[in-house]
Amino acid sequence: MDNQFPQNTSNKILIESLSDVERAAFYRKTYAHVAGGVLTFILFEYLLLQSETIVEFMLSMTEGYKWLLMLGGFMLATRYAESLAMKTTDKNTQYLGYGIYIFFQALIFVPLIFIAAFYMESGGEILYQAAIVTLxxxxxxxxxxxxxxxxxxxxxxxxxxxxxIAIGLIIAGTIFGFSLGLWFSVAMCLLAGGSILYQTSNLVKTYGVDDYIPAALGLFASLMLLFWYVLSIFMSRD
Structure with missing residues (x-):
């Protein structure tokens, strides 16, 4: 989880040293960028779902060992995006990293959202309910x-x-062909919730006054993890 924070804080004016008014301004910028990330995610998701080629490819990658390859590629791509956003003070580079991160989140969500929206009887309602609960x-x-x-x-x-442990279970489930089930999704929701608590409480200790984009990326990552497993729980009921 350390990769979700800026690597060098020695020359930064940390949020904990600011006044309450200045902290509030940082929080507003951070959460505005989280909200912007969510809207961008929705836009990317909509555009990706319009491509039959992309949808078919992503659905094919959920089968067997291909899913592990997909997860590995996703982790490499998001790690690269995080490094762009976290290891520089250049705002254009930070926005580029954030944008790349959001795109790959939208890409990996394609199979889950497509199945929920087009294969389940109450797909639209499930997506709406999962989004409301997650937010x-x-x-x-x-x-x-x-x-x-x-x-x-x-x-x-x-x-x-x-x-x-979660990564190990996902790999084992893929290799040996067993379903992780509802309780795994519940446990992952708890893990995602803990990540949100951890990252939020560390805003003032880790980030500088101009680090609202990296801070937003870290929170957005936890939000998307929570959404994935909340949606999985809602889909398991249908």
Whole structure:
């Protein structure tokens, strides 16, 4: 999870050293960019779903070992995008990294959203409900941290272990052909929620006053992880 934070904070004016008014301005910029990321994600998703070639290719990549290849490519692409946004102060490069990250998130969501929207009886309703629940949870968790000013940095070790276990289970499930099931999705929602708490509480300790784009990328990543598994839970009920 360390890759989700700027690598050099020695020359930054950290948020924790600012006044409440200046912190509020940073938070507004950060969450405005998260909201912008969500809107851009919706746009990318809509455009990708218009291409029959892309949809068929992405659906074919969900079969067997191809899904592991897809996940590996996704992780490499998003890691590169994160490095663009996190390791520079140039705003154009940061926006480029954020945009690339959003695009690949939209790309990997294509099979899940296509199946929900076009193969399930109440697909539109499922997508709407999952989106509302996800945004509600994200807003609530963020508000808890920002209003109480609680420190959730202690979650880092548990989240790191949890993500490694999750990756191992996904690989094992693909290799041996077993379904991870509903409870895995529930556990991943809890993991995503913990990531939101952790990242939100670390805004003031990690980021500089001009790091609202990298901060937004980190929160957006946790939001998308939560949405994936909330949507998976809703689809399992249909």
């Amino acid at each position: 509600g949870l994200f807003t609530g968790l963020s508000a808890v941290v920002l209003m109480t000013k609680s420190d959730f940095s202690f979650l880092k070790t548990g989240l790191t272990i949890g993500f490694f």
